[in-house]
Amino acid sequence: MTIQWFPGHMAKARREVSEKLKFVDIVFELVDARLPLSSRNPMMDQIIQQKPRLVLLNKADLADPHQTKLWQGYFQEKGFVTLAINAQDNKGVKNIVPSAKIALKEKIERDRARGLKPRAIRAMVIGIPNVGKSTLMNRLVGKKIAQTGNKPGVTKGQQWLRSGTELELLDTPGILWPKFEDPEIGKRLALTGAIKDQLIHLDDMALYGLDFFARYYPGRLSERYQLTQEQEKELAPELLMTISQKRGFREDYDRASEMIVFEIRSGKLGSYTLDRYEEYDK
Structure with a gap:
């Protein structure tokens, strides 16, 4: 099974995300816990580069818990803080901010040493379509989406969403489907419902x-x-x-x-x- 993508659209989404990275402290990379690698855009590491990252294994309730622990270890070995969640049922979502603080420990300590006043963590959520990004965003900001306004130096019109007093999310474009050669990945994505049934x-x-x-x-x-x-x-x-x-x-x-x-x-x-x-x- 082959999933098509259009280089022009991919380039646009990549450019928009790259431009917004400088305005956030951390990236929340959302993957499906049932296919932690297959649901990742392989270009993600290149896009995010050295920006602090929290890898969120969503839909963990549907995944094999033993496998989830192994995959969390895999991401941790790569230097990423990881967290298994189920955004649909709001399970584990409350642990996102504490986990983000762990990923940002060096920055927080550096700001404290400089005498800077603590502020809300600024983050963006990135993930391929249908991995649960919208559900997670809604869980984090609640039913009433509060817009915190443009930040200094931020391009006009960029929307910030407040989640309590400790987290602000930058609304970002979705990262389109990756191009891949392995048909096995397409089958896995299709079986979990990540691809429209009309296409399979x-x-x-x-x-x-x-x-x-x-x-x-x-x-x-x-x-x-x-x-x-x-x-x-x-x-x-x-x-x-x-x-x-x-x-x-x-x-x-x-x-x-x-x-x-x-x-x-x-x-x-x-x-x-x-x-x-x-x-x-x-």
């Missing part, structure tokens, strides 16, 4: 999901769809047909595929992580 074949995604769960989470399919051990060992196409029959869809494999994909996305088959740390480590 749900039966392909159902087969991919069935194969993945049979391989990495044996027993989950048997438990969910009342399969025997032998049935769970079937190849994905035969498995799809078996589940379709058991759920009363008969030969309507499109409906069965839609159901399977929905249940994977919503966590009906349990928490899971598509980016396997042990495979990356090898």
